[in-house]
Amino acid sequence: MQNEAAHTQAPRKEMVTCHDFLRELNDFLDETTDPALRAELEKHITECPNCWVICDTTRKTISVYKGMEPQPIPQSIHQKLMGLIQKRCGCGSESHSGEEPPVEGQAPSK
Amino acid sequence: MEGEPTQSAVVSDAISAEQPLVDRARRGDAVAFGELISKYERRVYRMARQITQNDEDAEDVLQETFLKAFEHLDSFQGQSKFYTWLTRIAVNESLMKLRKRKSDRTVSLDENIETEEEPIVREIAVWDDTPEQKYSQEEMREILDKAIDSLKPIFRTVFILRDVEELSTEETAEVLGLSIAAVKSRLLRARLQLREKLTRIFKRKGDQILGYAK
Ligand SMILES: [Zn+2]
Numbered sequence: 001m002q003n004e005a006a007h008t009q010a011p012r013k014e015m016v017t018c019h020d021f022l023r024e025l026n027d028f029l030d031e032t033t034d035p036a037l038r039a040e041l042e043k044h045i046t047e048c049p050n051c052w053v054i055c056d057t058t059r060k061t062i063s064v065y066k067g068m069e070p071q072p073i074p075q076s077i078h079q080k081l082m083g084l085i086q087k088r089c090g091c092g093s094e095s096h097s098g099e100e101p102p103v104e105g106q107a108p109s110k
Numbered sequence: 111m112e113g114e115p116t117q118s119a120v121v122s123d124a125i126s127a128e129q130p131l132v133d134r135a136r137r138g139d140a141v142a143f144g145e146l147i148s149k150y151e152r153r154v155y156r157m158a159r160q161i162t163q164n165d166e167d168a169e170d171v172l173q174e175t176f177l178k179a180f181e182h183l184d185s186f187q188g189q190s191k192f193y194t195w196l197t198r199i200a201v202n203e204s205l206m207k208l209r210k211r212k213s214d215r216t217v218s219l220d221e222n223i224e225t226e227e228e229p230i231v232r233e234i235a236v237w238d239d240t241p242e243q244k245y246s247q248e249e250m251r252e253i254l255d256k257a258i259d260s261l262k263p264i265f266r267t268v269f270i271l272r273d274v275e276e277l278s279t280e281e282t283a284e285v286l287g288l289s290i291a292a293v294k295s296r297l298l299r300a301r302l303q304l305r306e307k308l309t310r311i312f313k314r315k316g317d318q319i320l321g322y323a324k
Contacts, residue, residue: 022231026298030279053234054305060237060312061305062273065254067242070152077169078151082144084173085180089140 016044021051029059132192136183143180150193151176153275154200160270161204163259164211171207175200190284194277198285201267208263233306235313257307261300268293269300 021044027033028041045052134142151172158171178199179186186195238244245253258266271282272293283293 022302023298026294026301029301050234053236054231057235057237057309058301058305061301061308064241064250064308065269065273065304066276068251068254068274070156071251073151073155073172077155077172078148081147081151081173081176084177085143085147086140088177088180089138089143 016040018044018048018051021045021048022054025055025058028055029062128192129188132183132186132188135180136186143176143183146192147176150196153193154196157197157200157270157275158204158207160255160258160274161201161263161267162207162211164207167204167207167211171200171203174203178203190281194281194285197271197275197277201271201285205263205267231302231306233309233313235309237309237312238314241312253308253311257304260307261303265296265300265303268296269304272297273301 021028021041024033024037024041028038031038033041045055128146131142131145135146154175155168155172158175159165159168162168162171175196179196186192242250258269261269267286268282268288271277271285272279277285279290279293279297282288282297283290286293288296
């Protein structure tokens, strides 16, 4: 029996189980579940402390990762990269002048 | 939860602001391209390090990504975001490095994981309210990196793109050449595995651990 509107294995009308909840957790957290299912899932976590904790800690897991700013890359790596690009840009307009840092030891691979 | 700001407005602003820069770079303007490098090099480097788990590889990936991007800017049509396009190059370069280093199958992104068992949930405990205040930035970074490193590449890569780099599900699928369904199921497993690991570290001490009825 296929149900056109619902997702492949959407829970039945009556009850959302912990199993269902876990399966829908991603869409629930990303807020992409349809409103009817969302209401069922929200009801489930008010009644099921375990799923509430899983939901809460998964949300926090995502949020700590999102909160991490990338660190600056080492200056030497940045300089080397800029040098390579300037060198590569012998595309007519401007040839590389004395500004570029000397690039010795190229990338080791290849 | 309801009032979370959507990213889309911010993102489309960023695209339009960036377009002139990309256009100039396409005409061979190294200064403009340098600005794009300065803007994205941190994220590309971090992503490469997280995927390859190797500093030397990450540096190579960084260089090759920007060199390739510079050379192939003509083929960037501007239909996707510049950063998504850059990410695709960086991910491919990273995976190539990874495959070179480890010749085992776990690197394959096409591995069929749908047949594997259900995602596992063992640790059910609330966290301390503020792990960010209990640990220094460095400590946090180390904890989070270590947790990511312990994931298989197929889960790690999807998580990094979706939840660290904040690409959409569709963009992630596009970058990795996976179906939307595959991205979703991998992301769920990755999130739950990380949740498991972080809960062991961040859980409020002294709380009773609840059992999870299957
Ligand atoms: Zn439950």
